Amino acid sequence: MTESVRExxxxxxxxxxxxxxxxxxxxxxxxxxxxLYAISxxxxxxxxxxxxxxxKDLLAGKENGMSESLLDRLxxxxxxxxxxxxALIQLMDLDDPIGGVIDxxxxxxxxxxxxxxxxxxxxxxxxxxxxxVTVDASSLCLKTGNAVLxxxxxxxxxxxxxxVHVIRQALEFSxxxxxxxxxxxxxxxxxxxxxxxxxxxxxVLIPRGGAKLIQTVVENSTVPVLETGAGNCHVYIDxxxxxxxxVKIAINAKTQRPSVCNACENxxxxxxxxxxxxxxxxxxxxxxxxxxxxxxxxxxxxxDITPVTEEDYGTEYLGLxxxxxxxxxxxxxxxxxxxxxxxxxxxxxxxxxxNVEQFFTEVDAAAxxxxxxxxxxxxxxxxxxxxxxxxxxxxxxxxxxxxSALTSTKYVVSGSGQVK
Amino acid sequence: MTESVRExxxxxxxxxxxxxxxxxxxxxxxxxxxxLYAISxxxxxxxxxxxxxxxKDLLAGKENGMSESLLDRLxxxxxxxxxxxxALIQLMDLDDPIGGVIDxxxxxxxxxxxxxxxxxxxxxxxxxxxxxVTVDASSLCLKTGNAVLxxxxxxxxxxxxxxVHVIRQALEFSxxxxxxxxxxxxxxxxxxxxxxxxxxxxxVLIPRGGAKLIQTVVENSTVPVLETGAGNCHVYIDxxxxxxxxVKIAINAKTQRPSVCNACENxxxxxxxxxxxxxxxxxxxxxxxxxxxxxxxxxxxxxDITPVTEEDYGTEYLGLxxxxxxxxxxxxxxxxxxxxxxxxxxxxxxxxxxNVEQFFTEVDAAAxxxxxxxxxxxxxxxxxxxxxxxxxxxxxxxxxxxxSALTSTKYVVSGSGQVK
Numbered sequence: 001m002t003e004s005v006r007e008x009x010x011x012x013x014x015x016x017x018x019x020x021x022x023x024x025x026x027x028x029x030x031x032x033x034x035x036l037y038a039i040s041x042x043x044x045x046x047x048x049x050x051x052x053x054x055x056k057d058l059l060a061g062k063e064n065g066m067s068e069s070l071l072d073r074l075x076x077x078x079x080x081x082x083x084x085x086x087a088l089i090q091l092m093d094l095d096d097p098i099g100g101v102i103d104x105x106x107x108x109x110x111x112x113x114x115x116x117x118x119x120x121x122x123x124x125x126x127x128x129x130x131x132x133v134t135v136d137a138s139s140l141c142l143k144t145g146n147a148v149l150x151x152x153x154x155x156x157x158x159x160x161x162x163x164v165h166v167i168r169q170a171l172e173f174s175x176x177x178x179x180x181x182x183x184x185x186x187x188x189x190x191x192x193x194x195x196x197x198x199x200x201x202x203x204v205l206i207p208r209g210g211a212k213l214i215q216t217v218v219e220n221s222t223v224p225v226l227e228t229g230a231g232n233c234h235v236y237i238d239x240x241x242x243x244x245x246x247v248k249i250a251i252n253a254k255t256q257r258p259s260v261c262n263a264c265e266n267x268x269x270x271x272x273x274x275x276x277x278x279x280x281x282x283x284x285x286x287x288x289x290x291x292x293x294x295x296x297x298x299x300x301x302x303x304d305i306t307p308v309t310e311e312d313y314g315t316e317y318l319g320l321x322x323x324x325x326x327x328x329x330x331x332x333x334x335x336x337x338x339x340x341x342x343x344x345x346x347x348x349x350x351x352x353x354x355n356v357e358q359f360f361t362e363v364d365a366a367a368x369x370x371x372x373x374x375x376x377x378x379x380x381x382x383x384x385x386x387x388x389x390x391x392x393x394x395x396x397x398x399x400x401x402x403x404s405a406l407t408s409t410k411y412v413v414s415g416s417g418q419v420k
Numbered sequence: 421m422t423e424s425v426r427e428x429x430x431x432x433x434x435x436x437x438x439x440x441x442x443x444x445x446x447x448x449x450x451x452x453x454x455x456l457y458a459i460s461x462x463x464x465x466x467x468x469x470x471x472x473x474x475x476k477d478l479l480a481g482k483e484n485g486m487s488e489s490l491l492d493r494l495x496x497x498x499x500x501x502x503x504x505x506x507a508l509i510q511l512m513d514l515d516d517p518i519g520g521v522i523d524x525x526x527x528x529x530x531x532x533x534x535x536x537x538x539x540x541x542x543x544x545x546x547x548x549x550x551x552x553v554t555v556d557a558s559s560l561c562l563k564t565g566n567a568v569l570x571x572x573x574x575x576x577x578x579x580x581x582x583x584v585h586v587i588r589q590a591l592e593f594s595x596x597x598x599x600x601x602x603x604x605x606x607x608x609x610x611x612x613x614x615x616x617x618x619x620x621x622x623x624v625l626i627p628r629g630g631a632k633l634i635q636t637v638v639e640n641s642t643v644p645v646l647e648t649g650a651g652n653c654h655v656y657i658d659x660x661x662x663x664x665x666x667v668k669i670a671i672n673a674k675t676q677r678p679s680v681c682n683a684c685e686n687x688x689x690x691x692x693x694x695x696x697x698x699x700x701x702x703x704x705x706x707x708x709x710x711x712x713x714x715x716x717x718x719x720x721x722x723x724d725i726t727p728v729t730e731e732d733y734g735t736e737y738l739g740l741x742x743x744x745x746x747x748x749x750x751x752x753x754x755x756x757x758x759x760x761x762x763x764x765x766x767x768x769x770x771x772x773x774x775n776v777e778q779f780f781t782e783v784d785a786a787a788x789x790x791x792x793x794x795x796x797x798x799x800x801x802x803x804x805x806x807x808x809x810x811x812x813x814x815x816x817x818x819x820x821x822x823x824s825a826l827t828s829t830k831y832v833v834s835g836s837g838q839v840k
Contacts, residue, residue, distance in 0.1 A: 022758070026781055107803055111792055120814050121784070199638075203814050218619075219642050224815045245837040252839035338442070360832050361446055364541070372531055372835025381840070382831070383527055394540050394623050394828035395644045396816040408814035411802070412780050415792025417665040419672035420801070 010191055013182040014201035017122045017147040020179040024145045025119050027176055029096040032143055035174035039139065040088035042170035043163075047081045053162035054131065061129075061155055074129045074156055084135045091143055094385045097404045098145045112414045117407045119145035121203035124195055126151045126217060128209035131159035137208075138167055138181045140386060144406040147180045149202065151195060154187040161185065196221040203408075208389060211316075226405065229392030231261030231344035232316045233374045236333040236359070238350030239270040243277045245371060246349040247284050252373045253347065255288040259318050261390060262345050262377040266313065266323045268333045271297075274326050281324075290320045297326040313340045330355040334362045341365060343392050345374040366392055366399035430611055433602040434621035437542045437567040440599040444565045445539050447596055449516040452563055455594035459559065460508035462590035463583075467501045473582035474551065481549075481575055494549045494576055504555045511563055514805045517824045518565045532834045537827045539565035541623035544615055546571045546637060548629035551579035557628075558587055558601045560806060564826040567600045569622065571615060574607040581605065616641040623828075628809060646825065649812030651681030651764035652736045653794045656753040656779070658770030659690040663697045665791060666769040667704050672793045673767065675708040679738050681810060682765050682797040686733065686743045688753045691717075694746045701744075710740050717746040733760045750775040754782045761785060763812050765794040786812055786819035 043050070054076040061071050097117045104114035123146045125137040134152060141148040152160040164183040171178040184191065196205065199222055206226045207217040218225050235253050237246045253264035269278060274297060282301050285292055292298065293308040312323040313336070327333050330348070337346050347369035348359040356370045367377045377400060379387025384402030391397045397405040463470070474496040481491050517537045524534035543566045545557040554570060561568040572580040584603040591598040604611065616625065619642055626646045627637040638645050655673050657666045673684035689698060694717060702721050705712055712718070713728040732743040733756070747753045750768070757766050767789035768779040776790045787797045797820060799807025804822030811817045817825040 022782070022784075025784070105803065107801070111796060113802060222639050224644070224813060226815075242837070248837065249839055256840055362442070364442075364445070364538075365830065367831040367833060369833045370835060372833055372838040373840055375840040376531060376833065376838070377831075381527070382533060383525065393644060395646075398829050399831045409818050410785065411787040411797075411819045413787060413789045413792055413796065415790060417662075417668065418792040418796070419669055420676055420793055420795040 016179040017149050017182045018201050020177040021121045021147040023177050031175040033092040035176045036088045036092050038170035038173045040085040042166050043085045046166045050162045053158040056158040114412045118410045122147045124149045124202040124205040126207045129153035129156040134160050134163045149182045151184045227393040228389035230316050230342050232342040233264050233345045234266040234337050235264045235347045236268040239272045240351035241349040249373050268327050293323045295325045298324045345377040347374050436599040437569050437602045438621050440597040441541045441567040443597050451595040453512040455596045456508045456512050458590035458593045460505040462586050463505045466586045470582045473578040476578040534832045538830045540828050542567045544569045544622040544625040546627045549573035549576040554580050554583045569602045571604045647813040648809035650736050650762050652762045653684050653765045654686040654757050655684045655767045656688040659692045660771035661769040669793050688747050713743045715745045718744045765797040767794050
């Protein structure tokens with residue numbers, strides 16, 4: 001591609017998305033759901049085409065020495081396409097946030113003010129080699145009346161092109177503009193960098209992927225970013241914690257799915273609880289083949305304990321490793337969490353409501369838990385029916401983001417000739 | 421100041437603000453209001469000191485050829501200090517948003533989830549030579565449990581140091597840490613640039629001032645920015661507009677206070693309305709000494725009409741100039757507004773509810789008005805009792821921002837041993 005063609009693609013597609021966004025903002029719930037249904041059907045109708053294009057990416061990936069886990073993320077099959085189609089049908093059932101009245105009131109001068117939900121406009125989505133995100137992002141944006149400019153990985157380009165082709169075929173059977181979904185085919189770094197500065201066309205950028213991708217987007221974008229961050233989550237077992245419950249929650253938070261951001265990386269144990277019950281915790285962790293990094297007290301409980309380091313406390317292992325530290329009290333636990341945590345999900349297991357209250361107030365995190373696993377920080381577990389991601393930033397949206405995270409608001413003011 | 425001292429000041433003060441933020445997050449409404457009251461009293465007690473320090477800035481400003489209007493913004497007197505003290509007392513009366521439950525629900529697995537309001541943490545405020553912003557920003561941050569790192573103008577440094585000294589004297593009589601309010605005394609550009617990247621300590625940056633300042637912050641910050649933008653606002657007079665009401669609103673929106681962002685810069689007139697009534701509008705504008713930039717139809721109404729240019733349509737005059745354009749219908753008005761507007765405040769004057777509905781849905785702006793002046797886009801006019809600024813961005817807060825714009829949220833989840 002020559003430079004001018006490259007620039008034309010980015011600007012043209014962003015411009016088309018912006019034009020489509022105006023139509024989308026007016027679309028009814030029925031029109032949007034009809035489009036989601038059409039896409040669901042078309043994904044199944046065209047699955048042979050999608051799978052054969054996906055096969056090209058898989059072959060290239062293997063040739064280029066892509067790891068097994070990355071190849072697995074890249075791979076589509078009939079079951080996975082069926083999952084995508086089913087998710088679209090489920091999305092139809094969710095309430096349409098657009099047009100919803102958040103608040104309304106009347107002023108002494110008789111002006112009526114209403115704050116209503118509106119789409120953001122154009123969403124820029126930057127993600128790694130997971131073709132399911134192409135469907136997921138497009139459908140969540142359409143449901144909320146937003147156009148989307150997709151920038152996927154070059155290693156998934158055939159899959160993404162095929163999926164976007166199919167989505168746009170489906171949109172032609174609907175009342176929504178097919179220009180609502182745009183895929184950037186030029187995935188070069190310098191083009192992505194231009195996307196970071198495309199404030200004229202993009203209302204928000206959402207990076208979905210590893211910490212490095214998110215960091216790059218946050219550090220370089222002038223377009224506002226919806227940041228989904230890392231999770232260095234803790235379970236604090238307080239002095240009065242029920243021993244069985246504490247062990248059950250710690251094991252679940254650590255081992256049920258260690259590779260995700262709401263998994264526990266760090267168990268803090270109050271000293272008196274530890275004196276009586278820490279062997280039970282250690283035994284249970286070892287049964288699950290967890291590699292324990294412990295402080296001196298923990299090391300005394302047996303062999304196979306790796307001495308914990310300062311670095312461990314700041315590490316999101318995303319695997320079967322855990323740091324275990326004995327603390328004196330809830331204050332020390334809170335202080336440790338606020339120092340090393342990533343403000344994601346933090347749990348206290350305790351029977352002392354005073355300590356729970358203090359933990360809830362003083363721990364700075366998107367979600368704080370009492371007597372429950374950190375693994376519940378999830379849009380579906382929270383009952384949102386969809387998830388854009390889990391925000392660890394404090395502006396706009398914090399914690400699991402449902403459809404409303406893809407909306408903005410507008411004040412609608414009705415008068416009868418009022419002037420100031 | 422040597423380099424190391426300079427760096428120490430920024431990092432030390434940001435660090436102290438962060439530490440103070442932890443205490444502030446726990447402060448009760450009573451404690452916060454007590455602090456606001458103490459500051460109000462201390463401003464009056466120490467006004468001689470503040471005025472004498474302000475006098476130093478004024479003298480330096482005159483010596484350096486500062487303009488009269490800037491000197492006026494910089495100037496404090498007894499009345500202005502009384503205004504600041506009164507505003508603090510009014511702020512005490514406002515509801516404390518912190519701890520408020522936004523929503524709560526129970527999940528089928530019996531987990532109780534509540535979304536509550538919490539402070540943002542540390543607010544970085546970057547502003548121009550207006551010492552009143554020092555009090556305003558500090559008090560709004562304290563009321564919402566946030567610490568603040570202030571970066572004012574070097575031309576107001578004596579005033580700002582005096583005011584912050586007085587605020588911190590008052591905090592010593594309260595239960596809030598005096599470290600809650602930090603003033604950066606080093607106002608060099610390179611230090612401010614470092615502040616843009618201080619994600620470790622700052623949760624948000626708020627620039628208050630001209631378009632250039634805001635642009636610089638938006639384009640260079642990796643810390644999230646609360647953007648208050650320019651207002652190129654329109655009044656559209658529809659075919660069925662009541663002639664007297666239309667002229668009254670257009671005149672008010674244009675002339676009541678032309679220098680502010682919610683003033684009207686552009687009047688769009690439907691052709692049939694124009695045929696009958698445009699002379700009334702032109703006469704009224706001329707009576708207020710407004711310089712009219714008109715299209716060909718408008719030029720035919722008389723002399724003294726400057727031909728309007730493409731550039732005029734995109735200009736926020738902030739003075740007694742206005743662009744007047746004749747359009748065919750509401751669609752053309754909407755299209756013009758979405759092309760040239762800054763998504764701030766847009767009004768339609770009409771008796772056709774269909775056209776109003778279309779205008780409300782299709783105009784992309786923070787506030788849309790029917791039969792009322794754009795001048796009402798204001799935190800006080802909306803009844804918020806305070807105003808952080810008027811956001812023209814779409815994330816976090818849009819339109820006039822009250823206290824809740826300085827808050828984030830936290831999910832508080834209570835269980836009885838639930839695991840996933």
